Amino acid sequence: MKILVAIKQVPDKNARLQIDESGTRIVETDLSWEINESDRYAVETALRLKEARGDGEVVVVTLGPERARKAISSALAMGADRGIHLVDPDFQGGDPLCVARALAAVTRAEDAPLVLCGTRADDDGYGETPILLAGLLDRPAVFLTIGVEPLDGDRLRVVRELEAARQEVSEIPLPAVLGIQSGIFDVRFTSLKGIMAAKKKPVSQPTPTELGLSAEQIGKAGRRLEVLSLAPPEKKGQCEFIEGKPEEVAATLVEKLRREAKVL
Amino acid sequence: MDQRAPLTLLTDDQEMLVTEVRRFCDEVVSPRVREMDEKGQLDPAILEHLFEMGLMGIDVPDEYGGSGMGFTEAILVIMELARVDPSVSVVCDVQNTLVNNAIRRWGTEEQRRTWLPQLASKIVGAYALSEASSGSDAFSLKARAEKTDGGWKITGNKLWITNGKEASLFLIFANVDPSKGYKGITCFLVHRDDAGFSVGKKEDKLGIRASSTVELVLDGVVVPDDRVLGEVGKGYKVAIETLNEGRIGIGAQMVGLAQGALEHAIAWAKEREQFGKPIASFQAIQTALARMDAEIESARLAVLNAARLKEAGRPFVREAAIAKWIGAEVAERAASIAVEIFGGYGFTKDYPVEKLFRDAKIGKIYEGTHTMQLLTIAKGLLA
């Protein structure tokens, strides 16, 4: 089975982000980048599915500028077989629907029965792309997935995480789209051999035309959602340290919760 | 890599390697550091990961089952590991820069095919030169090897052997003819299961406590001829030349340790408040941190440059000695200042800098004492 994994390159979690002069974007120079966390879990899930079935191909796709090539290399080093980089300038600068259209075109071109995405991107946090993608492809979709098991006859058993420590188990037919939740298991450590092997794996760069897409469907030209401003949240709230013996501290805290915060 | 690129600019592969080793350190090593230090034991789970990730055969070529990377990559790994635990770092350092290196360089094709794939995937190696009465004066070693029919019989004791508790393969230096002095020294490959071989007392140490340091007893260990590494009587060359490369590794270990100390100190300085402000706002703390950073950077450049010279096939004896010397200087100072920046907290085991302070000391002792590095540098200057 061919599994397509859509990954996004996002700024390193520990990076200190600055907003540019336009007030709508972050400054990208000197940032370090990594694969979006839940996307890494999606890659891991794909690799485990392939290993469990003993056959198949894991193809990673990313839409992003030249720098995003490193995200593909990292996924290839983890064990993915092949990469697709939507690097053409016409792909860049779109909203989630534009990205989903490009991914849908890749899914069709690849004829991939299963597409895995991370639940949401850690940078812009839209969390829409996989949902829009499933819609465009008219496929069943399961989100907040924390476990996938292959069943006979092209069906999957999927576990979802719900609120209040509940889990839902469902069965879906392929083709399908899954949104993978992070933190569901240990993502493997990339081996040095994996890093060396990644260099020999193919990465293609299809153009919009090759994927049958017109400029208005994707990228800046296709964008209908406009970001007006970006700013750090205002700092509200204050922190108070209560000092003293543990019993006194506890008593003061209860008092404050009751009188000031009025939550008790 | 372009030989003229800035030393600290990593290639994409190196960046990926460092990122992944760092993740491994944060997720697997870091939570175990304190317990391993207290018990004086390496957690087997860490060793398993080191093998799985390919960190025990970093520059062993692909055809021998290794990771197929280079010496600089080994140095970067040793540095990263030491940032979180210098003990784990030295386990990896000895395997890569001493044991694998010696077998690759001096082994016959058959020895390489026999040992390197195992070392890269499942067995730990150790390097046994020192004895109770021979440290700096290594070539006065007393271990003896006598010729037998089709092999050698080795008798003697080795002391201070890193990785000895976990190791399966030991590079043992013994003299086949003491009348020839150092020209009798020969290197043998001894397996833990060889009859007459046993591991003696384990040292209870000041620092790098999770890395085992043991005595070895060779009570008439008989090995076949194909266990001689390099030529008979040329063991001194194996020893000297491997240690030259090893010193770059120790320099890297010390730079990593110092970097770890600096990072802890920065985090603490920003968080700890006195006189109503974070202590990082005091210039005395700022200059202390800045000085640490400047010193660490210079040591890092010395280490990376020595590694690059080695990889370029240029002479590097002086540079390796400098790398180890400056690394050890900087690490001891950085760890010490980090303890001071932490104040009383830094003096306790509840905070990580106390351990780094203890760990730093070894940099001035093993693989040639601090003085011996200076004597090596001076020898070149006055030649």
Ligand SMILES: Cc1cc2nc3c(=O)[nH]c(=O)nc-3n(C[C@H](O)[C@H](O)[C@H](O)COP(=O)(O)OP(=O)(O)OC[C@H]3O[C@@H](n4cnc5c(N)ncnc54)[C@H](O)[C@@H]3O)c2cc1C
């Ligand atoms: C934790 C640990 C791990 C080790 N791991 C290994 C290992 O894996 N394999 C291995 O073979 N060895 C190992 N060693 C041994 C280490 O390499 C030696 O301890 C080191 O070479 C110093 O030898 P020594 O202890 O006999 O000290 P000595 O040689 O007795 O030195 C004592 C002091 O005298 C000084 N000195 C000696 N000669 C001179 C001189 N000519 N001029 C001026 N000063 C001099 C030294 O600088 C030092 O300050 C390890 C040691 C330790 C502590």
